Amino acid sequence: MSYRILITEPIVDSVIEKLEEHYEVVVGTRGQYSDEETLVQAIPEFDALLPMLSCPVTERVLRAGSRLKIVANHAVGYNNIDVEAARQEGVKVANTPGVLSESSADCAMALMLAVARKIVDAQQFLYDGKFDGWDPLAFLGMELNDKTLGIFGMGRIGTAVARRARAFGMHITYHNRSRVDEETEQKLEAEFIPELDTLVEQADVLSLNCPLTDETHHAIDAGMLERMPDHALLINTARGPVVDEAALAEALHNGTIGGAGLDVFEEEPEVHPDLLSAPNCVLTPHIASATHETRKAIGMLAANAIIGVLEGTPDEEIPNLIQD
Numbered sequence: 001m002s003y004r005i006l007i008t009e010p011i012v013d014s015v016i017e018k019l020e021e022h023y024e025v026v027v028g029t030r031g032q033y034s035d036e037e038t039l040v041q042a043i044p045e046f047d048a049l050l051p052m053l054s055c056p057v058t059e060r061v062l063r064a065g066s067r068l069k070i071v072a073n074h075a076v077g078y079n080n081i082d083v084e085a086a087r088q089e090g091v092k093v094a095n096t097p098g099v100l101s102e103s104s105a106d107c108a109m110a111l112m113l114a115v116a117r118k119i120v121d122a123q124q125f126l127y128d129g130k131f132d133g134w135d136p137l138a139f140l141g142m143e144l145n146d147k148t149l150g151i152f153g154m155g156r157i158g159t160a161v162a163r164r165a166r167a168f169g170m171h172i173t174y175h176n177r178s179r180v181d182e183e184t185e186q187k188l189e190a191e192f193i194p195e196l197d198t199l200v201e202q203a204d205v206l207s208l209n210c211p212l213t214d215e216t217h218h219a220i221d222a223g224m225l226e227r228m229p230d231h232a233l234l235i236n237t238a239r240g241p242v243v244d245e246a247a248l249a250e251a252l253h254n255g256t257i258g259g260a261g262l263d264v265f266e267e268e269p270e271v272h273p274d275l276l277s278a279p280n281c282v283l284t285p286h287i288a289s290a291t292h293e294t295r296k297a298i299g300m301l302a303a304n305a306i307i308g309v310l311e312g313t314p315d316e317e318i319p320n321l322i323q324d
């Protein structure tokens with residue numbers, strides 16, 4: 001009997017073709033499986049699931065997957081999967097670490113520069129036909145050189161952001177569950193800040209690069225926003241719920257902080273209406289990993305985990321299985 005794989009919506013063709021070489025593959029339509037009930041109904045027919053980060057792979061879904069052997073998320077973040085329920089059901093879980101660090105860090109820098117230098121507002125001004133010649137006082141922004149970047153979450157992506165920021169002359173501070181190795185700290189001249197409050201108070205730019213967990217949910221709330229200097233910028237390419245979005249919108253409107261660059265939102269695809277009208281905000285639709293190179297690599301890594309598990313490769317030889 002051939003194994004059946006569900007890819008919840010279209011992804012890069014070469015990844016689908018790779019899985020089709022081995023198995024029967026069903027590809028959903030865009031957004032088809034973003035609700036729990038549709039997944040619960042479909043899953044009994046499949047041996048492997050390759051979901052998007054918007055698919056809720058809940059306990060119900062996992063229990064309904066009577067022949068399910070692996071869920072290989074098309075993302076590094078896997079807060080959409082109930083990993084404990086998967087363990088109980090004997091279903092392996094994989095994510096895609098490593099392959100999207102550079103593209104995600106590029107996106108964090110792009111947002112940082114766009115907000116600091118008011119690029120989007122300036123472009124709109126020009127498109128609106130308002131450009132009447134060089135203006136010594138127009139669109140004055142913040143220079144990144146010599147500013148302090150606070151990175152919350154110094155994993156692969158946070159480290160890649162730090163490398164880029166160093167090239168822009170920034171000082172690196174970071175808060176993480178544990179300290180990074182000495183060599184990395186030295187290379188980046190990065191200072192470990194044991195308390196998140198202190199990191200937030202000292203940063204001119206705060207970049208969120210942590211996973212979404214119970215501990216990081218709303219880690220940046222009204223109180224933390226209050227601690228940020230009033231010129232400081234918040235960059236979030238991690239997960240929306242790390243920030244209390246309503247509190248952030250209020251802080252931006254009140255001038256409590258200087259601006260924000262956000263690629264992720266609390267209730268995607270919804271965006272808090274007060275954010276849409278907030279000043280000094282650059283908002284993008286969760287595109288941090290959206291490069292041709294990265295999206296192919298993400299798909300291939302997920303596909304390889306599926307092939308590995310279905311073909312009986314020992315867990316230790318499948319580098320992206322989640323073991324925690």
Ligand code: DGY
Binds near residue numbers: 075076289290
């Ligand atoms: C991920 O992989 O978790 C990213 O959010 C995708 O952009």
